[in-house]
Amino acid sequence: xxxxxxxxxxxxxxxxxxxxxxxxxxxxxxxxxxxxxxxxxxxxxxxxxxxxxxxxxxxxxxxxxxxxxxxxxxxxxxxxxxxxxxxxxxxxxxxxxxxxxxxxxxxxxxxxxxxxxxxxxxxxxxxxxxxxxxxxxxxxxxxxxxxxxxxxxxxxxxxxxxxxxxxxxxxxxxxxxxxxxxxxxxxxxxxxxxxxxxxxxxxxxxxxxxxxxxxxxxxxxxxxxxxxxxxxxxxxxxxxxxxxxxxxxxxxxxxxxxxxxxxxxxxxxxxxxxxxxxxxxxxxxxxxxxxxxxxxxxxxxxxxxxxxxxxxxxxxxxxxxxxxxxxxxxxxxxxxxxxxxxxxxxxxxxxxxxxxxxxxxxxxxxxxxxxxxxxxxxxxxxxxxxxxxxxxxxxxxxxxxxxxxxxxxxxxxxxxxxxxxxxxxxxxxxxxxxxxxxxxxxxxxxxxxxxxxxxxxxxxxxxxxxxxxxxxxxxxxxxxxxxxxxxxxxxxxxxxxxxxxxxxxxxxxxxxxxxxxxxxxxxxxxxxxxxxxxxxxxxxxxxxxxxxxxxxxxxxxxxxxxxxxxxxxxxxxxxxxxxxxxxxxxxxxxxxxxxxxxxxxxxxxxxxxxxxxxxxxxxxxxxxxxxxxxxxxxxxxxxxxxxxxxxxxxxxxxxxxxxxxxxxxxxxxxxxxxx
Amino acid sequence: xxxxxxxxxxxxxxxxxxxxxxxxxxxxxxxxxxxxxxxxxxxxxxxxxxxxxxxxxxxxxxxxxxxxxxxxxxxxxxxxxxxxxxxxxxxxxxxxxxxxxxxxxxxxxxxxxxxxxxxxxxxxxxxxxxxxxxxxxxxxxxxxxxxxxxxxxxxxxxxxxxxxxxxxxxxxxxxxxxxxxxxxxxxxxxxxxxxxxxxxxxxxxxxxxxxxxxxxxxxxxxxxxxxxxxx
Numbered sequence: 094x095x096x097x098x099x100x101x102x103x104x105x106x107x108x109x110x111x112x113x114x115x116x117x118x119x120x121x122x123x124x125x126x127x128x129x130x131x132x133x134x135x136x137x138x139x140x141x142x143x144x145x146x147x148x149x150x151x152x153x154x155x156x157x158x159x160x161x162x163x164x165x166x167x168x169x170x171x172x173x174x175x176x177x178x179x180x181x182x183x184x185x186x187x188x189x190x191x192x193x194x195x196x197x198x199x200x201x202x203x204x205x206x207x208x209x210x211x212x213x214x215x216x217x218x219x220x221x222x223x224x225x226x227x228x229x230x231x232x233x234x235x236x237x238x239x240x241x242x243x244x245x246x247x248x249x250x251x252x253x254x255x256x257x258x259x260x261x262x263x264x265x266x267x268x269x270x271x272x273x274x275x276x277x278x279x280x281x282x283x284x285x286x287x288x289x290x291x292x293x294x295x296x297x298x299x300x301x302x303x304x305x306x307x308x309x310x311x312x313x314x315x316x317x318x319x320x321x322x323x324x325x326x327x328x329x330x331x332x333x334x335x336x337x338x339x340x341x342x343x344x345x346x347x348x349x350x351x352x353x354x355x356x357x358x359x360x361x362x363x364x365x366x367x368x369x370x371x372x373x374x375x376x377x378x379x380x381x382x383x384x385x386x387x388x389x390x391x392x393x394x395x396x397x398x399x400x401x402x403x404x405x406x407x408x409x410x411x412x413x414x415x416x417x418x419x420x421x422x423x424x425x426x427x428x429x430x431x432x433x434x435x436x437x438x439x440x441x442x443x444x445x446x447x448x449x450x451x452x453x454x455x456x457x458x459x460x461x462x463x464x465x466x467x468x469x470x471x472x473x474x475x476x477x478x479x480x481x482x483x484x485x486x487x488x489x490x491x492x493x494x495x496x497x498x499x500x501x502x503x504x505x506x507x508x509x510x511x512x513x514x515x516x517x518x519x520x521x522x523x524x525x526x527x528x529x530x531x532x533x534x535x536x537x538x539x540x541x542x543x544x545x546x547x548x549x550x551x552x553x554x555x556x557x558x559x560x561x562x563x564x565x566x567x568x569x570x571x572x573x574x575x576x577x578x579x580x581x582x583x584x585x586x587x588x589x590x591x592x593x594x595x596x597x598x599x600x601x602x603x604x605x606x607x608x609x610x611x612x613x614x615x616x617x618x619x620x621x622x623x624x625x626x627x628x629x630x631x632x633x634x635x636x637x638x639x640x641x642x643x644x645x646x647x648x649x650x651x652x653x654x655x656x657x658x659x660x661x662x663x664x665x666x667x668x669x670x671x672x673x674x675x676x677x678x679x680x681x682x683x684x685x686x687x688x689x690x691x692x693x694x695x696x697x698x699x700x701x702x703x704x705x706x707x708x709x710x711x712x713x714x715x716x717x718x719x720x721x722x723x724x725x726x727x728x729x730x731x732x733x734x735x736x737x738x739x740x741x742x743x744x745x746x747x748x749x750x751x752x753x754x755x756x757x758x759x760x761x762x763x764x765x766x767x768x
Numbered sequence: 769x770x771x772x773x774x775x776x777x778x779x780x781x782x783x784x785x786x787x788x789x790x791x792x793x794x795x796x797x798x799x800x801x802x803x804x805x806x807x808x809x810x811x812x813x814x815x816x817x818x819x820x821x822x823x824x825x826x827x828x829x830x831x832x833x834x835x836x837x838x839x840x841x842x843x844x845x846x847x848x849x850x851x852x853x854x855x856x857x858x859x860x861x862x863x864x865x866x867x868x869x870x871x872x873x874x875x876x877x878x879x880x881x882x883x884x885x886x887x888x889x890x891x892x893x894x895x896x897x898x899x900x901x902x903x904x905x906x907x908x909x910x911x912x913x914x915x916x917x918x919x920x921x922x923x924x925x926x927x928x929x930x931x932x933x934x935x936x937x938x939x940x941x942x943x944x945x946x947x948x949x950x951x952x953x954x955x956x957x958x959x960x961x962x963x964x965x966x967x968x969x970x971x972x973x974x975x976x977x978x979x980x981x982x983x984x985x986x987x988x989x990x991x992x993x994x995x996x997x998x999x
Contacts, residue, residue, distance in 0.1 A: 570787035635992030
């Protein structure tokens with residue numbers, strides 16, 4: 094893994110910041126919500142306590158709702174109303190005005206709000222049955238709406254045009270009985286002559302006892318037949334109604350027969366048995382003072398039925414959401430699915446003695462406001478942290494890239510620093526004050542020392558040759574003097590041996606100084622333009638004489654190969670190559686000397702059969718004082734031959750390389766010379 | 769009886785100095801030895817030797833021999849001077865010859881070779897005192913070789929060659945057209961040299977001829993083999 098990648102990963106760690114920011118935003122949000130919840134609760138409690146004991150405000154009649162297990166005190170008894178009866182009706186709060194058409198569609202689809210009454214009370218809970226009806230009551234804007242769903246196998250209409258008081262024309266009739274504001278019982282009946290609008294009528298006793306059916310225009314309705322009977326929708330102004338209310342169905346299978354009567358009115362005198370427990374209209378008025386945008390205040394009966402509400406939730410001032418893709422992305426990222434957009438608080442409303450719960454108050458508030466606040470804060474924070482992270486990542490990346498560049502420069506410098514003989518290129522980064530600078534300086538120092546060392550090694554042979562020459566001269570001149578003085582024949586043998594030894598020593602000295610002399614020759618060499626081909630050919634002729642145990646073949650191009658350089662040095666280079674080739678080839682082998690042309694170079698190659706070159710020695714062959722010879726012969730070897738080849742190749746702006754022949758059948762030395 | 773010729777040896781290494789002195793004495797020369805330049809100059813001021821063999825590096829003077837050569841040449845333009853050195857680098861050779869040394873030799877030269885050279889140089893001094901004899905002349909076109917006086921003329925002009933250079937030219941020109949390899953040239957020059965030194969000698973010979981005749985190319989290189997004289 095590169096340093097660049099590592100540092101990039103490290104930089105990516107700063108992405109933790111936005112994540113932590115999201116966490117923080119969530120916590121901030123829940124704290125906000127909690128605080129809002131608390132304040133909402135105190136609002137609810139305030140309103141609820143202002144409603145404490147105001148049963149008259151909650152219901153059209155003073156608190157009637159009491160739990161049976163808590164008996165009323167003696168004092169309350171006078172004011173207390175009758176116990177709850179199964180015939181009590183509790184209208185729901187309608188959110189929209191139903192259209193009087195006999196259809197149930199615009200009513201709330203709330204099955205539990207329906208009440209069922211049957212002729213046989215035991216069947217009242219069962220949704221089927223012959224003599225049975227369901228009733229749904231609702232209040233909207235000071236009007237009581239009644240929806241009756243009557244099961245009737247034979248819907249019988251009144252005879253149209255006939256007197257509504259002629260029993261022989263009677264069809265199915267619905268009686269509505271109620272206690273008026275005058276605390277007297279009133280009854281109206283609905284007798285339809287067909288589907289559609291119906292009018293209620295009441296029976297009045299005239300001055301002389303005659304009965305008349307008078308239209309009651311305040312009560313309007315509509316009737317529609319259904320698959321199992323019919324449906325009747327009615328509207329009655331609450332101002333007509335007192336506390337009690339009931340419905341009686343007169344079910345006739347034919348006109349004029351005695352009906353089967355059942356419902357919540359006494360069938361004999363049509364008096365009510367149940368009550369209408371309905372919120373007082375003043376409650377809404379009262380709640381309206383708490384109205385404010387984005388807030389909903391609702392009062393519910395203890396059983397959960399909504400009595401009144403002031404709903405201004407949708408009027409909340411909608412803050413424009415933070416624009417942009419990022420903000421939307423944040424919201425998606427932070428908002429948990431199913432998060433409510435409304436929070437609410439509920440407080441109980443007690444009676445005057447704070448014993449009975451007469452209702453509950455619910456205050457709801459849209460979350461939008463602080464959601465927006467949170468969104469803004471979140472967006473800003475995320476923008477900041479993301480920006481910072483991005484900047485950090487970019488900065489890290491740039492830094493890493495810079496480091497990598499410096500390191501690779503250092504590496505390149507360290508690789509190339511010592512390739513050329515005696516040349517330590519100026520090392521980069523040594524001015525840097527950081528650790529890389531230390532490394533570079535250390536390296537530079539090391540390289541210089543190494544260079545001094547190799548330089549010392551390189552000149553060692555020459556120096557040694559020079560230093561040994563003086564004592565050798567002493568030995569040789571002494572021997573020669575001895576010879577001239579004349580010695581005995583036995584001493585002459587030793588003298589001869591000593592002379593041979595000193596000759597060998599001299600040969601060694603000459604070999605040791607070879608590289609130094611070549612370097613001097615190179616520094617004094619003059620460049621001329623000459624044709625390489627005849628030089629190689631004539632050298633090959635010389636080698637055929639010098640090395641009769643080897644065959645020499647030349648492969649040269651037809652055209653002249655002109656290069657700029659010193660032919661003497663080229664011949665010396667060939668000498669060394671051929672020396673090497675002869676040493677490493679078996680007797681009788683053919684050594685090939687080849688000249689060929691490359692676009693920018695003239696190439697001299699020497700191929701010899703013999704052992705191949707191992708890859709690891711290949712690069713070191715041309716170094717000074719390096720040799721791979723394992724066998725020892727009488728001639729001194731100092732690993733300078735191929736080094737001289739390289740020196741001469743470099744003088745000709747070329748290079749020397751070595752490779753194995755195909756099939757590892759030998760070695761090939763390739764010298765490229767600039768043309 | 770001829771007066772003994774006096775050879776001065778200026779050499780800071782006592783063993784070598786004494787060995788050389790012994791060899792020259794054996795050959796019948798009068799030998800004076802000096803360890804450094806001041807000793808030598810003091811002695812030369814009172815009496816000049818007939819030939820001086822000078823080591824280039826003298827005690828604390830690495831190139832004291834050159835300085836001594838210059839001073840000696842100022843005292844006597846004809847005095848034969850032979851440089852001897854442990855250093856065989858070309859630069860030394862060039863510097864020594866420019867100062868007017870008659871030959872430049874490395875110390876691994878055998879004593880016999882050295883004495884042969886000294887004898888040759890004395891012979892030349894003798895010959896130069898006599899008028900030139902035609903019988904000793906070798907002529908090859910514009911080249912005239914005087915083996916006795918060890919003098920070379922090209923197109924009638926004297927080419928100033930050192931003793932080693934003269935012997936090389938002589939060996940080549942006597943059998944023109946024949947390739948002389950390095951060993952043959954060394955034998956002819958009474959010297960043991962490595963390839964590079966031979967090459968630089970040949971190069972210097974060519975340059976000296978070319979300074980008289982820029983079109984000179986009578987000394988040809990036969991690569992890998994040696995050299996030959998082409999008329």
